[in-house]
Structures are given as structure tokens and as C-alpha cells.
Amino acid sequence: MLARSGRGMPVDLEDWAIEPKWDGWRCLARIDGGAVRLTSRWRHDLTSLFSELADVSSEMAGRRLLLDGEVVALRPDGSQDFHALTRRSRSTDVRLAFMCFDLLHVDGHNLADESYEARREELERLRMTQGRWLTTPSLRNAAGAALYGYTLTNGWEGVVAKRLDSTYRPASRDGDWLKAKHPHARDLQVDRSTWTMRGRVEEPRIAY
Numbered sequence: 001m002l003a004r005s006g007r008g009m010p011v012d013l014e015d016w017a018i019e020p021k022w023d024g025w026r027c028l029a030r031i032d033g034g035a036v037r038l039t040s041r042w043r044h045d046l047t048s049l050f051s052e053l054a055d056v057s058s059e060m061a062g063r064r065l066l067l068d069g070e071v072v073a074l075r076p077d078g079s080q081d082f083h084a085l086t087r088r089s090r091s092t093d094v095r096l097a098f099m100c101f102d103l104l105h106v107d108g109h110n111l112a113d114e115s116y117e118a119r120r121e122e123l124e125r126l127r128m129t130q131g132r133w134l135t136t137p138s139l140r141n142a143a144g145a146a147l148y149g150y151t152l153t154n155g156w157e158g159v160v161a162k163r164l165d166s167t168y169r170p171a172s173r174d175g176d177w178l179k180a181k182h183p184h185a186r187d188l189q190v191d192r193s194t195w196t197m198r199g200r201v202e203e204p205r206i207a208y
Helices: 082-086 116-124 141-153
Strands: 016-020 025-032 035-039 064-074 095-106 133-135 158-163 177-181 188-191 194-197
Touching (some): 016 116, 025 095, 095 116
Parallel strands (some): 095 133
Antiparallel strands (some): 016 158, 025 035, 025 064, 064 095, 158 177, 188 194
């Protein structure tokens, strides 16, 4: 198991997927008929704040989707600039993107009771691999351990380990989602203009 202190990795990596922990703004994205609506975990509307995300691919525009992820600001070298998210006038060398890590509804079908592995399979079918809509890496076994090392070496916040058989619930995960935060990172949750310290992974309140 992943130590709750946030240091170390899951011992049995075969049962876990390892994702990078992004330094961004957690939100839900609803896409319906090409229209995009972004809401915070407390249901504040963030759509106008991140208007750059209004355009989606033609394939996604024809779907009805509910996505969970983080809005991130990416520099050309792949590093992140959290503070650029709150600037009304953003630098041209920063690309705003929605980094998706879960798919909760697709075309009227609720996936919340499906396993992480099944939801991930559906998510990858959306082919969000370029532009402003991206799918976060999900790695296992040696590749997951390598991701942990990469995030540590390159100054990222850490990683999140998710059990492959875990369902999605809008509450604490009871150990199904565990966070390994590197010592150099501060754990902050941002909701509009309020910053609060957070000690564990939680999901937003969801409603489609």
C-alpha cells in the first residue's frame, strides 16, 4: 500500500495505476453538442474563466460527456505554471489545457460504478492526445515506478496511485486513490479565489 505520509510507492504495483499529480485547477467538464461547461468541485461555474477550452474536437463535439480532470498551464518545455491559471491576460508562451483523468458519463451511460480500468479504457477511446484536451498518463509496474522518479527529479508535486478495480465515488476513496506527494511540494486545493490545505485525495460532487 502507498504510505499515507505521501512518501514511497505502492508495493504491489500490479494492482495500481500511477498518474502524475498535476499542479492545476480541479474541475468537471461537461460536453454536450459541442458546448463546454466547466465547474469546480463545489459547482462554481468556471467556463468563462477558462474560455480557451471552449473548442473541442469534432469527435468530442458529437458526444455527451462528463470528464474529471485539471486545468493546467503548460510551458513549451512541458513544465507547469500554476499562477498563469489565474491571470486574466495569459502569456502567449503558456498553453492552457484540460488534463483529463476520469470519464464519468458517456452518451447517457453512467460509468461511475465501473472499475477504474474500464473507465480508463473508455477514456482512451476519446483520443484526447493533442491541442487543449489531453488525457493524463496512466502507467503500471516498472513504468509507474519510473513516473514517480521522473516527477521527483523534475520538481513535480508527486503522483496519485489508483486501484485498478476501484469505482468512482464523489467522496473520500477509503484507500482506493492514494497520493504520494514529494517533500518539496505543498498540497493546495484551489476553488475560485480560496486556497485551503488538503491532506488526501477527494472527488468533486457530481451531477450531470
